[in-house]
Amino acid sequence: xxxxxxxxxxxxxxxxxxxxxxxxxxxxxxxxxxxxxxxxxxxxxxxxxxxxxxxxxxxxxxxxxxxxxxxxxxxxxxxxxxxxxxxxxxxxxxxxxxxxxxxxxxxxxxxxxxxxxxxxxxxxxxxxxxxxxxxxxxxxxxxxxxxxxxxxxxxxxxxxxxxxxxxxxxxxxxxxxxxxxxxxxxxxxxxxxxxxxxxxxxxxxxxxxxxxxxxxxxxxxxxxxxxxxxxxxxxxxxxxxxxxxxxxxxxxxxxxxxxxxxxxxxxxxxxxxxxxxxxxxxxxxxxxxxxxxxxxxxxxxxxxxxxxxxxxxxxxxxx
Numbered sequence: 462x463x464x465x466x467x468x469x470x471x472x473x474x475x476x477x478x479x480x481x482x483x484x485x486x487x488x489x490x491x492x493x494x495x496x497x498x499x500x501x502x503x504x505x506x507x508x509x510x511x512x513x514x515x516x517x518x519x520x521x522x523x524x525x526x527x528x529x530x531x532x533x534x535x536x537x538x539x540x541x542x543x544x545x546x547x548x549x550x551x552x553x554x555x556x557x558x559x560x561x562x563x564x565x566x567x568x569x570x571x572x573x574x575x576x577x578x579x580x581x582x583x584x585x586x587x588x589x590x591x592x593x594x595x596x597x598x599x600x601x602x603x604x605x606x607x608x609x610x611x612x613x614x615x616x617x618x619x620x621x622x623x624x625x626x627x628x629x630x631x632x633x634x635x636x637x638x639x640x641x642x643x644x645x646x647x648x649x650x651x652x653x654x655x656x657x658x659x660x661x662x663x664x665x666x667x668x669x670x671x672x673x674x675x676x677x678x679x680x681x682x683x684x685x686x687x688x689x690x691x692x693x694x695x696x697x698x699x700x701x702x703x704x705x706x707x708x709x710x711x712x713x714x715x716x717x718x719x720x721x722x723x724x725x726x727x728x729x730x731x732x733x734x735x736x737x738x739x740x741x742x743x744x745x746x747x748x749x750x751x752x753x754x755x756x757x758x759x760x761x762x763x764x765x766x767x768x769x770x771x772x773x774x775x776x777x778x779x780x
Contacts, residue, residue: 560697560698560773561684561695561696561697561698562673562695562696562697562698563673563684563685563693563694563695563696564684564685564686564693564694564695565637565639565648565671565693565694565695566639566646566647566648566685566686566691566692566693566694567645567646567647567686567692567693568686568692568693569645569647569686569688569692569693570686570687570688570689570690570692570693571686571687571688572684572685572686573614573684573685573686573687574682574683574684574685575599575611575614575682575683575684576681576682576697577599577601577603577680577681577682578601578603578604578609580603580604581601581602581603581604581609581681582601582602582626583599583600583601583626583632583680584600584601584602584608584625584626585599585600585623585624585625585626586598586599586600586623586624586626586653586660587599587600587613587621587622587623587624588619588621588622588624588651588661588663589613589615589616589617589618589619589620589621589622590619590620590622590650590651590663590664591618591619591620591664592642592649592664592665593640593642593647593648593649593650593664593665593690593691594615594619594637594647594648594649594650594651594663594664594690594691595615595616595617595618595619595689595690595691596613596614596615596616596617596618596619596687596690596691597613597614597615597651597683597691597694598610598611598612598613598614599611599683611683614685614687614691615687615688615689615690615691616687616688616689616690618689622663624653624660626655627657629656630655630656630657631655631656631679632653632654632655632679632680633654633655633656633674634654634672634673634674635651635652635653635654635672635673635680635696636651636652636654636662636670636671636672636673637649637650637651637652637662637664637670637671637694638650638662638664638665638666638667638668638669638670638671639668639669639671639693640665640667640668640669641668642690645692646692647690647691647692647693648664648685648690648691648692648693648694649664649665649666649667649668650662650663650664650665650666650668651663651664651694673696673698679698679699680696680697680698681697681698681699682696682697683695683696683697684696684697703722704720704721704722705721705722705730706720706721707719707720707721708720708721708734708735708743709743709752709754710735710737710738710739710740710741710742710743711741711742711754711755712740712741712742712755713755713756714755714756715737715741715754715755716737716738716739716740716741716780717734717735717736717737717738717739717740717741717778718734718735718736718737718774719732719733719734719735719736720732720733720734720774721733736776736778737778737779737780738778738779738780740780
């Protein structure tokens with residue numbers, strides 16, 4: 462019995478000792494597991510933080526882009542809009558009495574222009590065409606006795622037609638048509654009228670017509686836009702007429718106006734008008750500084766002509 466008691470006592474002591482020895486190992490395992498859990502949680506937090514930061518940066522960029530676009534739209538709407546087919550010519554770019562007519566066509570292609578020069582005469586016109594006008598070119602004889610070519614404006618296709626002007630032959634008017642061609646409006650046809658004959662039409666004539674009569678002027682240049690085709694064409698005209706008389710009928714307001722001009726090319730005097738009603742008292746302005754005609758109590762306007770010349774009038778009139 463005594464021996465068994467001693468063995469039991471030793472077993473209990475050994476078990477107690479083993480338990481004491483295993484306690485630090487268990488604590489180490491627990492601490493290691495806690496560190497792993499903490500490390501995993503930290504890594505997950507870092508990943509989530511990166512996602513949140515990325516989302517915040519992306520949201521900021523989107524909001525910044527939308528605000529900038531909104532500001533640009535507001536500024537664009539507030540800016541005055543000037544719609545012209547091409548940049549308007551400066552007054553000093555054109556000789557006195559010269560105006561630009563056109564263009565007819567669209568804004569596609571690249572800008573081109575050809576000024577005949579002072580006292581130059583057209584001696585040759587080249588046109589490439591099929592269903593539409595592919596290209597145009599001009600040749601002139603200038604005051605220096607030299608022949609000057611414009612070069613080709615447009616593409617390279619089409620059938621080539623040549624107009625050779627005889628001495629003394631003058632271009633009196635130009636007509637043509639424009640049409641939509643491959644989603645772009647271009648010059649469909651051109652017809653040249655001279656003192657000798659009519660050349661053309663070159664191209665089909667199914668589109669919208671235009672006409673440039675030359676009764677009171679003379680063509681001194683061509684311009685427009687061109688790419689694979691002649692996208693548009695316009696004309697520089699020098700006016701041969703000059704205003705010699707203006708008739709104004711007025712009371713408190715201007716009732717009517719009429720004009721008289723002299724054409725230096727034909728020697729004829731031509732009257733235009735009257736435009737407006739039948740009331741008022743008639744006053745004639747022989748181009749001296751006269752007026753005002755009518756009262757001057759409301760909004761004023763002024764058109765200074767220090768570097769230009771008035772070559773025409775237009776407007777609306779009733780009574």
